[in-house]
Amino acid sequence: MNQIPVRRLTLPNGLRIVHSQDTSTAMVAVDVLYNVGSRDEKRSLTGMAHLFEHLMFGGSVNVPDFDNVVEAAGGKNNAWTSTDFTNFYISLPAQNAETAFYLESDRMLSLAFAPTSLEVQRGVVIEEFKQTCLDQPYGDTSHHLRRLAYAPEHPYSWPTIGLEPEHIAKVTMDDVKNWFYSHYTPSNAILSVTGNISFERTVELARKWFGDIPARKIEDRNLPAPGFPESDIIETVHGDVPDTIMYIAVPMAAHGEPGYAAADAVTDLLAAGKSARFTRNLIFGEQRGLLTAADASIIGSEHPGLLLLSARLANDNENDIAAARELLLSEARKLTDPAAFAGREFEKMLNNFEASFRFSNLGYLARASNLAMAEYHGTDINATVDDRRKLTPDEVADYADRLFNRTPSVTLIYRPAK
Numbered sequence: 001m002n003q004i005p006v007r008r009l010t011l012p013n014g015l016r017i018v019h020s021q022d023t024s025t026a027m028v029a030v031d032v033l034y035n036v037g038s039r040d041e042k043r044s045l046t047g048m049a050h051l052f053e054h055l056m057f058g059g060s061v062n063v064p065d066f067d068n069v070v071e072a073a074g075g076k077n078n079a080w081t082s083t084d085f086t087n088f089y090i091s092l093p094a095q096n097a098e099t100a101f102y103l104e105s106d107r108m109l110s111l112a113f114a115p116t117s118l119e120v121q122r123g124v125v126i127e128e129f130k131q132t133c134l135d136q137p138y139g140d141t142s143h144h145l146r147r148l149a150y151a152p153e154h155p156y157s158w159p160t161i162g163l164e165p166e167h168i169a170k171v172t173m174d175d176v177k178n179w180f181y182s183h184y185t186p187s188n189a190i191l192s193v194t195g196n197i198s199f200e201r202t203v204e205l206a207r208k209w210f211g212d213i214p215a216r217k218i219e220d221r222n223l224p225a226p227g228f229p230e231s232d233i234i235e236t237v238h239g240d241v242p243d244t245i246m247y248i249a250v251p252m253a254a255h256g257e258p259g260y261a262a263a264d265a266v267t268d269l270l271a272a273g274k275s276a277r278f279t280r281n282l283i284f285g286e287q288r289g290l291l292t293a294a295d296a297s298i299i300g301s302e303h304p305g306l307l308l309l310s311a312r313l314a315n316d317n318e319n320d321i322a323a324a325r326e327l328l329l330s331e332a333r334k335l336t337d338p339a340a341f342a343g344r345e346f347e348k349m350l351n352n353f354e355a356s357f358r359f360s361n362l363g364y365l366a367r368a369s370n371l372a373m374a375e376y377h378g379t380d381i382n383a384t385v386d387d388r389r390k391l392t393p394d395e396v397a398d399y400a401d402r403l404f405n406r407t408p409s410v411t412l413i414y415r416p417a418k
Contacts, residue, residue: 018371032190077091108186321415
């Protein structure tokens with residue numbers, strides 16, 4: 001298989017640079033990943049990481065209007081925030097690549113800290129909270145699941161958008177400055193550059209624009225224990241929703257720990273594709289008509305995360321709800337026997353993983369983000385497929401047994417309002 005070309009360099013101020021050239025495109029992507037997310041928040045002031053993603057577009061020390069400069073250079077930009085990271089990216093024509101270096105370095109150096117920007121972005125984020133969590137059916141599902149699965153003081157016990165909009169409303173400029181200078185520093189960031197630009201030119205531009213940004217002290221990250229439940233929890237909530245949906249959350253290993261890849265493989269065997277077990281056996285199996293949809297996924301986190309099983313029920317009654325929960329767990333528990341899926345099914349799962357990985361790295365823009373994540377984890381992106389193929393059916397079955405037979409779970413039943 002073709003290898004992804006990767007070269008690296010670390011500047012004296014701690015900024016890590018990772019590069020992959022692709023001469024088949026006329027574009028360049030500049031991706032900056034900051035090692036800060038909602039896990040760095042306190043319960044008394046949640047949503048800061050997400051608010052700050054917005055504030056980074058509100059003007060930096062020398063650039064009052066970030067978006068206009070990007071658009072004038074023929075580019076596009078966006079960002080995303082997770083529990084663990086905040087990621088910013090710009091794609092633009094290769095001849096204008098320096099503009100991206102200039103823009104990203106300026107907001108790494110310092111924001112403008114304009115009161116108007118804070119006021120505007122507070123309003124934007126509060127409105128986003130209302131639209132996605134309060135006004136949308138099932139929008140507060142993550143709030144409920146995380147509340148039930150994690151101890152209250154662990155930052156995974158609230159979603160990235162925050163606990164409540166009132167937290168964002170009370171953010172002060174001092175809060176903003178403290179967050180910036182505690183987390184937005186070269187040694188806490190990775191600069192990933194892909195597309196039609198050489199490594200030499202990338203290093204030249206990185207040194208020119210980022211080299212003089214001083215390193216700042218990163219705030220210590222001291223997280224409490226997850227506080228996972230010691231026995232099964234089943235909770236029902238009601239809301240303005242059309243159907244009953246069930247979620248079963250099971251604690252799983254953190255990224256990079258033994259069991260993480262096996263958990264990912266479990267969800268792939270259960271729900272990746274129309275021929276996967278949930279669709280084949282639950283939607284169209286012997287109990288056809290009980291569920292209208294079923295899925296499995298992982299919330300991959302830097303600290304112990306959650307594996308999710310979910311289903312949409314055809315009817316809202318107690319008997320069907322109890323049957324649906326048992327059906328989901330029963331199908332998952334079949335994976336505790338390696339003989340049940342070893343062979344063709346297991347190989348198909350690995351092939352699908354490889355195909356998804358290969359396709360996700362064909363585009364220069366997605367590759368920039370993938371490279372940044374690999375650099376953060378200290379992994380070789382070119383070893384990703386080989387590492388997954390080292391996984392054995394026995395390892396997957398052993399971890400499935402741990403998940404579904406020996407780990408307490410959280411079941412959330414979201415029912416239409418009575």
